[in-house]
Amino acid sequence: MREPRPRPGDASAPAARVVARDLVVRFGETVAVDHLDLDLEPGSFTALLGPSGCGKSTTLGVLAGLQRPDSGSVSIDGVEVLGSPPERRPVGLVLQKPLLFPHLDVARNVGFGLRMAGALRSHERAEVADMLRRVRLDDLGTRRPHELSGGQEQRVSLARALLRRPRVLLLDEPFSQLDPELRADMRTLVRRLHDELGVTTLFVTHDRDEAVDVADRVLVLDRGRVVGGGTPEEVYTRPATLATARYFGPVNELAGEVADGCFTSPDGTLRVPTGAPAGSAVLVVRPEALLLADPAPGSARAARAGVVDAAVKEVRFAGTHVVVEVALADGTPLRAHLPVGSAVVPGEPARLVLPPDRCHVLPRQPSLPQQPQQAQQDGGER
Numbered sequence: 001m002r003e004p005r006p007r008p009g010d011a012s013a014p015a016a017r018v019v020a021r022d023l024v025v026r027f028g029e030t031v032a033v034d035h036l037d038l039d040l041e042p043g044s045f046t047a048l049l050g051p052s053g054c055g056k057s058t059t060l061g062v063l064a065g066l067q068r069p070d071s072g073s074v075s076i077d078g079v080e081v082l083g084s085p086p087e088r089r090p091v092g093l094v095l096q097k098p099l100l101f102p103h104l105d106v107a108r109n110v111g112f113g114l115r116m117a118g119a120l121r122s123h124e125r126a127e128v129a130d131m132l133r134r135v136r137l138d139d140l141g142t143r144r145p146h147e148l149s150g151g152q153e154q155r156v157s158l159a160r161a162l163l164r165r166p167r168v169l170l171l172d173e174p175f176s177q178l179d180p181e182l183r184a185d186m187r188t189l190v191r192r193l194h195d196e197l198g199v200t201t202l203f204v205t206h207d208r209d210e211a212v213d214v215a216d217r218v219l220v221l222d223r224g225r226v227v228g229g230g231t232p233e234e235v236y237t238r239p240a241t242l243a244t245a246r247y248f249g250p251v252n253e254l255a256g257e258v259a260d261g262c263f264t265s266p267d268g269t270l271r272v273p274t275g276a277p278a279g280s281a282v283l284v285v286r287p288e289a290l291l292l293a294d295p296a297p298g299s300a301r302a303a304r305a306g307v308v309d310a311a312v313k314e315v316r317f318a319g320t321h322v323v324v325e326v327a328l329a330d331g332t333p334l335r336a337h338l339p340v341g342s343a344v345v346p347g348e349p350a351r352l353v354l355p356p357d358r359c360h361v362l363p364r365q366p367s368l369p370q371q372p373q374q375a376q377q378d379g380g381e382r
């Protein structure tokens with residue numbers, strides 16, 4: 001679990017509350033943003049996560065003022081901003097590509113916005129020096145963009161976006177072109193800048209590990225709508241929708257019914273207490289939550305709720321655990337991550353425990369078909 005983050009150090013931090021309501025953006029037949037609501041608390045760090053084409057960049061474009069929505073509203077600290085051009089909004093934006101002026105050196109690139117706003121040269125120099133120090137580029141102020149590495153270019157973009165002390169920072173996959181180690185470094189830097197400057201931050205990514213690593217709150221977007229949100233841990237263990245559960249890593253799905261506060265599988269062998277409403281439901285449980293039950297008949301463990309009998313199909317070594325693919329009597333596949341050396345043999349039966357406190361029950365959504373191979377959607381071995 002994540003360590004608690006430090007509070008933004010600056011008591012006068014200019015963080016803003018951002019509220020979007022019922023946003024719709026259409027491009028011809030394509031509905032890129034579909035009645036989307038968004039609430040960003042002042043000083044929060046939120047990751048907007050979702051697959052390619054789900055509307056992340058379009059949403060950011062609306063908040064930044066680069067994209068006009070067909071309908072809806074966006075307010076920053078209660079002030080409607082849809083009528084304001086980008087430069088009049090208290091928003092800093094960093095895109096995937098740095099888009100620096102090639103003929104200006106780093107310091108002039110960073111100071112551009114202040115210069116355009118008519119700031120005194122001495123003020124610009126002091127502010128630029130402060131920001132270059134914050135992004136660890138103090139020595140590179142006189143370099144031109146073509147003399148910088150990809151990571152350095154993105155740090156210049158960050159410095160430029162933060163120079164005018166925006167109250168909202170929008171980041172659109174800013175590190176996707178960097179190698180993994182540098183990405184991790186840059187995430188740490190962005191997080192530190194957020195904590196120092198106390199700016200409300202929205203970070204767009206399609207990489208769930210990146211989202212979990214950097215943000216306090218994750219919003220999952222699917223086909224232009226927010227389909228789940230919460231702390232990274234909540235979204236992983238108690239997702240609001242099946243789409244979120246699937247997006248957040250391999251997950252087992254079992255169809256059934258909820259009645260009298262209990263989820264029951266069709267053959268009645270699996271019963272798990274739940275607060276979910278009565279009706280058709282799907283029980284989701286992560287592979288690492290499954291346990292191997294004591295095979296002795298009548299043992300205390302076997303008598304517990306959440307025990308299923310299965311046939312072992314495949315066992316694969318995965319370093320820290322073995323990945324065990326099994327099938328229930330009705331053919332439903334399940335995946336378990338069990339300790340290396342577990343007594344599971346392909347072709348033989350196994351009894352598995354689905355601990356009720358690790359199971360999460362969701363109402364069945366007719367629009368989402370059952371996964372053909374649960375827990376394998378991304379081949380992940382989380």
Ligand SMILES: Nc1ncnc2c1ncn2[C@@H]1O[C@H](COP(=O)(O)OP(=O)(O)OP(=O)(O)O)[C@@H](O)[C@H]1O
Pocket residue numbers: 027030031032050051052053054055056057058059206
């Ligand atoms: N200018 C445009 N004209 C037409 N269609 C567009 C335009 N911009 C975006 N779209 C479409 O709107 C949908 C949402 O696009 P958007 O770029 O917001 O998605 P995304 O989640 O940011 O994707 P990615 O992760 O690939 O950047 C997609 O179907 C895209 O093809």
